[in-house]
Amino acid sequence: MFQTIRTIRLALKSLMLHKLRSGLTMLGIVFGVFSVIAMLAIGEGASAQAQKQVLELGATNIIVTSVKPPQGAKKDDASTRVLSYGLLRSDYDLLTSNIPTITKGIPIREIAQEFRYLDNTIHGRLAGCTTDYLEVNHLEMTRGRFLTESDQKYMMNVAVIASEIAESLFQYNDPVGKSIQFNGDYYKIIGVTRRRTASAAIGGSLSGQDYNKDVYIPLKTFQVRIGDLIFQRQTGSFSAEEVELNQITLQVRNKDDVIPTADVIRETLGQTHGDKQDYAVVVPLELLKQADQLRLIFNVVLGSIAAISLIVGGIGIMNIMLATVTERTREIGIRRALGARQRDIIVQFLIETIVLSGTGGVIGVLMGLMTPYTFIGIKLFVDKFILNKSKGVSEVGRIFTEMEPQVAYWSLPLAFGISVGIGILFGIYPARSAAKMDPIEALRHE
Amino acid sequence: MKLAADLKNIQKHYDLGAVIVKALRGVTVEFPEGDFVAIMGASGSGKSTLLNLLGGLDRPTYGEYILGGHDVSQLTDDELSRIRNQMIGFIFQSYNLIPQYTVIENIEVPLHYRPGYPAISSKDRNRCIDLATKVGLADRLDHRPYQLSGGQQQRVAIARAMVNDPEIILADEPTGNLDSATEEEIMQLLEGLNNEGRTIIMVTHENLVARRTKRQIYMKDGLIAGEGIFPG
Ligand SMILES: Nc1ncnc2c1ncn2[C@@H]1O[C@H](COP(=O)(O)OP(=O)(O)O)[C@@H](O)[C@H]1O
Ligand SMILES: [Mg+2]
Numbered sequence: 001m002f003q004t005i006r007t008i009r010l011a012l013k014s015l016m017l018h019k020l021r022s023g024l025t026m027l028g029i030v031f032g033v034f035s036v037i038a039m040l041a042i043g044e045g046a047s048a049q050a051q052k053q054v055l056e057l058g059a060t061n062i063i064v065t066s067v068k069p070p071q072g073a074k075k076d077d078a079s080t081r082v083l084s085y086g087l088l089r090s091d092y093d094l095l096t097s098n099i100p101t102i103t104k105g106i107p108i109r110e111i112a113q114e115f116r117y118l119d120n121t122i123h124g125r126l127a128g129c130t131t132d133y134l135e136v137n138h139l140e141m142t143r144g145r146f147l148t149e150s151d152q153k154y155m156m157n158v159a160v161i162a163s164e165i166a167e168s169l170f171q172y173n174d175p176v177g178k179s180i181q182f183n184g185d186y187y188k189i190i191g192v193t194r195r196r197t198a199s200a201a202i203g204g205s206l207s208g209q210d211y212n213k214d215v216y217i218p219l220k221t222f223q224v225r226i227g228d229l230i231f232q233r234q235t236g237s238f239s240a241e242e243v244e245l246n247q248i249t250l251q252v253r254n255k256d257d258v259i260p261t262a263d264v265i266r267e268t269l270g271q272t273h274g275d276k277q278d279y280a281v282v283v284p285l286e287l288l289k290q291a292d293q294l295r296l297i298f299n300v301v302l303g304s305i306a307a308i309s310l311i312v313g314g315i316g317i318m319n320i321m322l323a324t325v326t327e328r329t330r331e332i333g334i335r336r337a338l339g340a341r342q343r344d345i346i347v348q349f350l351i352e353t354i355v356l357s358g359t360g361g362v363i364g365v366l367m368g369l370m371t372p373y374t375f376i377g378i379k380l381f382v383d384k385f386i387l388n389k390s391k392g393v394s395e396v397g398r399i400f401t402e403m404e405p406q407v408a409y410w411s412l413p414l415a416f417g418i419s420v421g422i423g424i425l426f427g428i429y430p431a432r433s434a435a436k437m438d439p440i441e442a443l444r445h446e
Numbered sequence: 447m448k449l450a451a452d453l454k455n456i457q458k459h460y461d462l463g464a465v466i467v468k469a470l471r472g473v474t475v476e477f478p479e480g481d482f483v484a485i486m487g488a489s490g491s492g493k494s495t496l497l498n499l500l501g502g503l504d505r506p507t508y509g510e511y512i513l514g515g516h517d518v519s520q521l522t523d524d525e526l527s528r529i530r531n532q533m534i535g536f537i538f539q540s541y542n543l544i545p546q547y548t549v550i551e552n553i554e555v556p557l558h559y560r561p562g563y564p565a566i567s568s569k570d571r572n573r574c575i576d577l578a579t580k581v582g583l584a585d586r587l588d589h590r591p592y593q594l595s596g597g598q599q600q601r602v603a604i605a606r607a608m609v610n611d612p613e614i615i616l617a618d619e620p621t622g623n624l625d626s627a628t629e630e631e632i633m634q635l636l637e638g639l640n641n642e643g644r645t646i647i648m649v650t651h652e653n654l655v656a657r658r659t660k661r662q663i664y665m666k667d668g669l670i671a672g673e674g675i676f677p678g
Binding site for chain 2: 006014017331333334335336338339340344443
């Protein structure tokens, strides 16, 4: 023990002989270790983000959405200029009544809409939905109440508005009890939802959702007052879309039922929709599994890139140690003459290398721990100088701003261990070549 | 009389492929305990080769070398290291101190390689300080070699050679790089050590230096050509 401490102290002494050189050599390991930790942190952060998003959608949920079919599909209907597609109310009935593992279904109809109160207007999303929408989307009320069964049943002209709508139309006044105007009708406001972080887009089939510019009304009211047909004015001509439901969120009894139920849903809809390709089935649980797989690939790829930089650092160390051994040939000869065995010489140089790479490792780990904070800096920089540049540049910049690196704590001992391992691996050859020298020749060395 | 070192018909050949250099061609010599010997001879006559064999830095090609009861020609590399550490003290022409170490650390180096690797105790530390004092460097313990004169460096080397209390001190032209005043200091130190009963074998070119030893061996072409100052 004392022996080791003493050897380490003497090793430090030798390394301090060339401070700059030792420092530069260490730098290779520092950045190697740092990049291992940082890369894994990025991978870990990305997967945590993906997991959070997926879990927000609900692990026991299956989401079926309407998808506008590829343009060519409706060519012959072009004369009518009415594009009719998507999920039907009959689909909803079929799915919820015929599949026993489905416990709950929330049909949703949504359009972009302008809302008005007195002289104030704001654009947002109008969603026709049912009572369960609140719970399934993790929404909370700040004032009033959400839509009820009886609102639904009696097709009430009531609306629940989201925080941003409330702020911009009513400023500091309490909106509850007032009436909001859209699509030519007045709707009595019965509640306000709390601000909620937007959900990000997942895969290609589910777009991100900003819940803060929403107005919710009973689905039946939507159907009766607004209808399925939506006209759009497009440069001189009209076009119309006919959609019954935009989305059906289905809740399944338990996790094990999710995948088989999704298969049944795909089969059922396949029969009623034929080859229209006007819907998509999104299974968060499947996405979760994909995200896990993605993380694995991410970690392996990023980890290998970082490992390469560690190896480069190791080669740098070996290079310097070989130079050191040559430079200190005389010293080796002296030590051998004074009684050092070959093993003692090996241990000496190996410890020097390990001290070098280990110190680099410690610094790298400390820097690695700072990764999330480093990223705050990177994001600020990107925000300030890159995002407002040309499109290509800002796309790349956005990749950075969306990263939320999370240091994987298991990567710290791993990276440090690797750095020490690199020291041993790349130190053994120079150390052995030092020990193998003929003492007499070494003493004669200039 | 007990022998410190006993060489019988020692040969040392260097196989250079095309030729075989016979650096020693049959050296037989005895060194009694407490001897003080100067090895002299022309450059290339085999003095250093002989000294290196005596010190266990190399093994003879042929012949028998008994050092403290062991036949050195049969020992392994590790055993030779142990012999060098415990029984031999080396002093070199070019001092050979470790540049990054202080005086006291240089004196300690042989202690690092003692059998069983005992930690350096405060008693060891005091012994090193005593040795440094003895060679007149008590006030230079924390100096580094480059801060010392040649004579001072050689005195550190002498203290280092003494630290493991060796039977034999081997010195290869220890005053070769020094002026005559410093040479005198070093010779006095060596004489002192010899008076304590230590065997000293020294290679030298200088008659004045050789004259102060008890015995002179003259070498020529890898053989001992005679004893006494300038035979013939
Ligand atoms: N490692 C070696 N390889 C080949 N020849 C050597 C080696 N060491 C010494 N010699 C040769 O052995 C002879 C004796 O050398 P050395 O003992 O150094 O002489 P001295 O010290 O008396 O000047 C010389 O001819 C020298 O060239
Ligand atoms: Mg010589």
